[in-house]
Amino acid sequence: MFDLLPMAPPDSILGLGEAFKKDPNPKKINLSVGVYKDEQGQTPILASVKEAERRILESEKSKGxxxxxxxxxxxxxxxxxxxxxxxxxxxxxxxxxxxxxxxxxxxxxxxxxxxxxxxxxxxxxxxxxxxxxxxxxxxxxxxxxxxxxxxxxxxxxxxxxxxxxxxxxxxxxxxxxxxxxxxxxxxxxxxxxxxxxxxxxxxxxxxxxxxxxxxxxxxxxxxxxxxxxxxxxxxxxxxxxxxxxxxxxxxxxxxxxxxxxxxxxxxxxxxxxxxxxxxxxxxxxxxxxxxxxxxxxxxDPALRQQWEDELTAMRSRIKSMRTLFVATMKKLAPQKDFSFIERQRGMFSFSGLTNMQVDELRTKYAVYVVGNGGRINVAGMTPSNMAPMCEAIAAVL
Ligand SMILES: Cc1ncc(COP(=O)(O)O)c(C=O)c1O
The missing domain is CATH 3.40.640.10 (Type I PLP-dependent aspartate aminotransferase-like (Major domain))
Known part of the structure; x- marks a missing residue:
């Protein structure tokens, strides 16, 4: 029965994440999947979450x-x-x-x-x-x-x-x-x-x-x-x-x-x-x-405060990456105005890169961006990947 099944296309976003994992380029940069990354490029477990887990592990009595x-x-x-x-x-x-x-x-x-x-x-x-x-x-x-x-x-x-x-x-x-x-x-x-x-x-x-x-x-x-x-x-x-x-x-x-x-x-x-x-x-x-x-x-008031502080830190980091991205692109590609990125909110922005530019970014520079508008995950940017990433974007513009 299954021999005749057609192969389904990969998910447009999660499929890119899989392709990123397989890419052997050591300098690869992932701006596709919607996951927050810290300055080290990691997706951390929040300390408030770890503490809550510790408490649950101790007090949990049933898996009913x-x-x-x-x-x-x-x-x-x-x-x-x-x-x-x-x-x-x-x-x-x-x-x-x-x-x-x-x-x-x-x-x-x-x-x-x-x-x-x-x-x-x-x-x-x-x-x-x-x-x-x-x-x-x-x-x-x-x-x-x-x-x-x-x-x-x-x-x-x-x-x-x-x-x-x-x-x-x-x-x-x-x-x-x-x-x-x-x-x-x-x-x-x-x-x-x-x-x-x-x-x-x-x-x-x-x-x-x-x-x-x-x-x-x-x-x-x-x-x-x-x-x-x-x-x-x-x-x-x-x-x-x-x-x-x-x-x-x-x-x-x-x-x-x-x-x-x-x-x-x-x-x-x-x-x-x-x-x-x-x-x-x-x-x-x-x-x-x-x-x-x-x-x-x-x-728990104390844990909640800790979580709110951690959330504020994530939000501030994303905002600072928006600012740094706009400043870096201004230096590398002054002909294109990216200031709108700073006015936007949350993890994502539409970079305005064409599908051809998105393809070139991936194949030539191992920078992964979602096509059809060039959605970038700002939360995937870090102070250390900013320069090579912006240089790649400037090169494909
Ligand atoms: C707009 C929007 N809605 C819903 C979801 C789904 O979130 P979850 O991963 O919790 O299923 C996402 C995740 O990326 C999202 O961006």
Missing amino acids: YLSIEGLADYGREVQNLLFGADHEIAVAKRAVTAQTPGGTGSLRVAADFLRKHFANSTVWCSKPTWANHQAIFQAAGLAVGSYAYIDAAGQGLDFAAMMESLEKVPAGDVVLLHACCHNPTGIDPTPEQWKEIADLVDRRKLLPLVDFAYQGFGDGLTEDATGLRELARPGRELLVCSSFSKNFGLYSERVGALTVVAGSADAAERALSQVRISIRVNYSNPPQHGAAVVATVLG
Whole structure:
């Protein structure tokens, strides 16, 4: 039966990571996969995470199954991070949270839930968006559309075009919004623009699905939730897909959450009962370890402070690499203005490199960048790889 199977193409981003691993060039530089690297080029385990793991190892008494929606403490902490303490949503018990395997797991559970109960809704994604978005919703059987996002120069938000295309989305459809640190562009709406987006979503009766994979990587934990909190108006419904892969460095532990905000506590409980069904037929119940780590860190004031400091250090390092990149390129290729990179947020930016330049970077200089816009992972830059990397980019321009 399997002899006739066609070979599937490698994943556009993870496939590059595999090619990077196999590249024998000792000077190779990986700016493709979305993983944070420290100054030494390592993806560290945070000290707050290590301490939480030590405590869990000592106190853990059972490996019994979790409930379908996972750890209750974790769900509470996730909601606190999203909306802040004592938010109307929490007081009214309008939100329910299910622990999921990573942000991807949460997107897939959301997709299955939407497909089952709102099969005629189309999911509208920004153009461009994270490559997996479209694939996840289509795999669940939903139609996917796109709305305008990036400007013609590829350096900023074309807000007028974005609003114009969202205006055309039919009532009851789903609009996927990146809460912060838009992947792949690094371009986010301003707080004033978020307000206009929330007004439009309200007026047009659209369902926002907020993908929150980088809380704390933009301007801060609270600042990065500005758009989400604007959407979370009294009585309004929304879905939030959280990932703690990046801000806790828990990539391999698969820690995420799906939060459904309904109009009332009763509707929220009914939504959760349906989300449980989607989970049960998918992976039954979530893995414990990563979510226990997050709940332990967030539930202990000292550990939480330590984590916030570590998160601030990651964010500051990325920002300093943006500044250094712009300064270095200014020296090496003054004819091209890269200053927009400094205005963007999070791990990624669209460099504007053409597919030919991206290919040449890989084949001639072993510098790995994602094609179709030249997405670069700024968090893969270090003070020591900056000069050779910028020299390679200057050479292919
Ligand atoms: C925008 C966005 N959403 C979701 C995810 C999924 O995160 P996870 O690795 O937790 O599945 C990513 C990961 O790169 C992402 O960039």
